[in-house]
Amino acid sequence: MSSSILFNIVPGNPAVSVLVLLVIIMALFYFARNPAHKSIRGIFRVIKNFMRLASYSVLRAEGRVAARNREVILAEGLEAVNREMEREFHRVGLVVERDLQGYPVLNRKLSEHIEKIDQDYSESTEVPPTPPVWINAVDAVSKLSVKSGDGMVGQILSDIHKTIVKQQKQAMDDYWKSTSNRHKILSGMMPHWRKLTKILAEVSDTMTGLQDRAKVIDSKMDQYEEIRKGSDKALIKLHSSSMTQFFIDSFWIMVAIGGIVVNYHLIALPMSEMVGGTSRIGGIPVNEIAALVFILFEVFAGMALMESLHITKLFPIIGHMDDKKRKVVAWVAVSIVAIFAVGESALAFMRDIIAANNEALKQSLVAVEGGESVNVARSIIPTIVQMGLGFLLPIILVFAVIPLESFVHSARTVIGYLIEFLLRSLAVTLRISGNIFYYMGSILVGIYDLVIFIPLWIEAQIKGSGEKAKKEKKVVQKAEEKPA
Numbered sequence: 001m002s003s004s005i006l007f008n009i010v011p012g013n014p015a016v017s018v019l020v021l022l023v024i025i026m027a028l029f030y031f032a033r034n035p036a037h038k039s040i041r042g043i044f045r046v047i048k049n050f051m052r053l054a055s056y057s058v059l060r061a062e063g064r065v066a067a068r069n070r071e072v073i074l075a076e077g078l079e080a081v082n083r084e085m086e087r088e089f090h091r092v093g094l095v096v097e098r099d100l101q102g103y104p105v106l107n108r109k110l111s112e113h114i115e116k117i118d119q120d121y122s123e124s125t126e127v128p129p130t131p132p133v134w135i136n137a138v139d140a141v142s143k144l145s146v147k148s149g150d151g152m153v154g155q156i157l158s159d160i161h162k163t164i165v166k167q168q169k170q171a172m173d174d175y176w177k178s179t180s181n182r183h184k185i186l187s188g189m190m191p192h193w194r195k196l197t198k199i200l201a202e203v204s205d206t207m208t209g210l211q212d213r214a215k216v217i218d219s220k221m222d223q224y225e226e227i228r229k230g231s232d233k234a235l236i237k238l239h240s241s242s243m244t245q246f247f248i249d250s251f252w253i254m255v256a257i258g259g260i261v262v263n264y265h266l267i268a269l270p271m272s273e274m275v276g277g278t279s280r281i282g283g284i285p286v287n288e289i290a291a292l293v294f295i296l297f298e299v300f301a302g303m304a305l306m307e308s309l310h311i312t313k314l315f316p317i318i319g320h321m322d323d324k325k326r327k328v329v330a331w332v333a334v335s336i337v338a339i340f341a342v343g344e345s346a347l348a349f350m351r352d353i354i355a356a357n358n359e360a361l362k363q364s365l366v367a368v369e370g371g372e373s374v375n376v377a378r379s380i381i382p383t384i385v386q387m388g389l390g391f392l393l394p395i396i397l398v399f400a401v402i403p404l405e406s407f408v409h410s411a412r413t414v415i416g417y418l419i420e421f422l423l424r425s426l427a428v429t430l431r432i433s434g435n436i437f438y439y440m441g442s443i444l445v446g447i448y449d450l451v452i453f454i455p456l457w458i459e460a461q462i463k464g465s466g467e468k469a470k471k472e473k474k475v476v477q478k479a480e481e482k483p484a
Contacts, residue, residue, distance in 0.1 A: 029448065030455035037445050044441025051434025055427045062423035069416035070235065076409055077227040077238040085220045092213045095206060110199060113192045120189045242413040249407035256400035260295055263344070263393040266386065267291045270350035295397070298340045302398030305333035312405045341394045348390030352383045 029036070226234040271294070272287035279286040307318035308330035318329055449456060 026452050026455060029452045033448070033452065036448055040444050040448065041441050044437050044444075048434040048438040051430045051437065055430035055434065058423050058427040058430060062420055062427060065416060065420045065423060069413065069420055070230070072416060073235065073238045073242060073413050074227055074230055076242065076413060077234065078224065081220055081224045081227060085217060085224070088213055088217050088220065092210065092217075095209055095213070106199065106203070110196065113196045113199075117189055117192050117196070120185050120192075239413075239417075242410050245406060246410035246414045249403045249410055252400075252403035253407050256397065256403065259393055259396060259400070260299075262389070263295055263397070264288075264291050266351065266390055266393070267294060267344055267347045269354055270347040273350060273354065294340070294344075298337065298394045298397050299400065301333045301336040301340065303401045304329055305337065305398060306401045308333065312401055314401070314405050314408075337394055337398055341391045344390035344394055345387045346390075348386040349383065352386055 223234070227238070268288050268291040271290045272285070275286050275290045281289055303312070303314060304318060306312040307315045308321075308326040310319060310326075313319055318326065321329065
């Protein structure tokens with residue numbers, strides 16, 4: 001039905017036609033009010049229920065992701081603690097191997113020194129002969145010999161006196177000699193005491209170091225137990241550590257990417273002399289692809305070297321090799337890195353020559369076209385810097401594997417938390433959207449009633465008058481039923 005027909009329901013009078021049309025529409029809407037209300041409420045209730053179910057499903061998915069994140073972060077924490085404990089046990093093993101492996105020799109030295117000291121001490125404990133205690137008797141005999149005069153008794157007493165004095169002197173000499181020998185023996189004990197003290201000090205330092213290591217291992221064991229129990233304290237600590245580690249690793253990854261870009265531009269130009277600069281693969285020049293492959297081989301050699309040294313665990317196959325094979329892999333990787341470093345240094349030198357030739361070619365073209373050529377002064381310093389960068393960058397990229405491994409592990413946790421956050425946000429959004437749709441249905445019902453407010457007003461008036469008549473009728477009946 002075209003609009004001209006609608007506006008000509010009453011021929012020649014569009015306004016009346018429109019009025020009639022509105023009356024018809026309003027009547028149709030009025031009679032279709034209850035089904036329309038049910039339909040509108042039903043549609044929006046279905047949308048709300050769908051949103052609630054979707055929100056519930058997303059919340060369940062978020063719960064599974066949260067459980068997965070919890071398992072991942074606990075596993076990462078256990079692995080990190082295991083690594084630290086392995087390192088501490090390795091250090092303890094080195095200390096034991098270095099210091100306590102020579103314990104039999106150390107014990108023999110200690111025994112020898114102690115035996116020598118004991119022997120010297122035993123010798124030094126021999127009591128020297130005591131000085132004569134009969135000095136008073138000597139004096140008495142001396143006085144008697146003086147009093148007896150020159151007689152036989154006096155002579156005998158004088159001889160006794162001389163004999164006693166002589167024996168006293170001999171006894172005193174023996175006493176001082178013995179004392180001197182004791183002092184010599186005690187003086188000879190000093191080097192043994194010093195050696196013994198030094199050995200005991202070394203043993204004490206070793207024991208102190210082992211005690212410190214034991215304390216660290218105890219703390220790691222406590223941390224291990226907390227993580228194994230999955231306590232909230234351990235989870236909070238691991239979460240904070242993973243976020244911090246993620247940002248640190250991201251910084252070093254960006255630094256490594258910057259090094260790769262510099263390295264790439266350093267060797268891309270001279271590579272054109274080796275593989276050709278006109279050929280292309282997929283629209284990309286072959287020399288640029290070769291430069292990229294060159295750098296990727298360097299990174300791969302660095303990975304193999306780090307794996308063989310048990311620094312990273314990106315390739316467990318290499319880490320599980322026996323020591324002999326790992327040493328072979330390590331030496332091969334070192335050789336490859338050295339070859340690449342020398343090769344890049346040579347390529348950097350070629351790059352400088354190519355750049356100089358290109359500049360000379362430009363100057364010659366300018367001279368041919370009539371311009372005045374300018375001789376550009378060259379310095380050897382840029383060449384040396386480029387060669388140094390070409391030599392050092394492959395070696396530096398070897399160590400980029402360490403933050404790469406840590407970045408991979410920390411990114412798992414961070415991405416998991418990000419997905420968990422997004423799912424939770426989506427669930428809340430779906431729940432809120434469902435409620436919004438539910439109330440939008442009520443709003444549409446109100447708008448529907450607003451369109452047909454005239455029939456509804458008329459209906460309300462009719463119902464109101466009917467209700468009023470019923471009430472009046474009831475009042476009259478009650479008045480009649482009352483006894484006179």
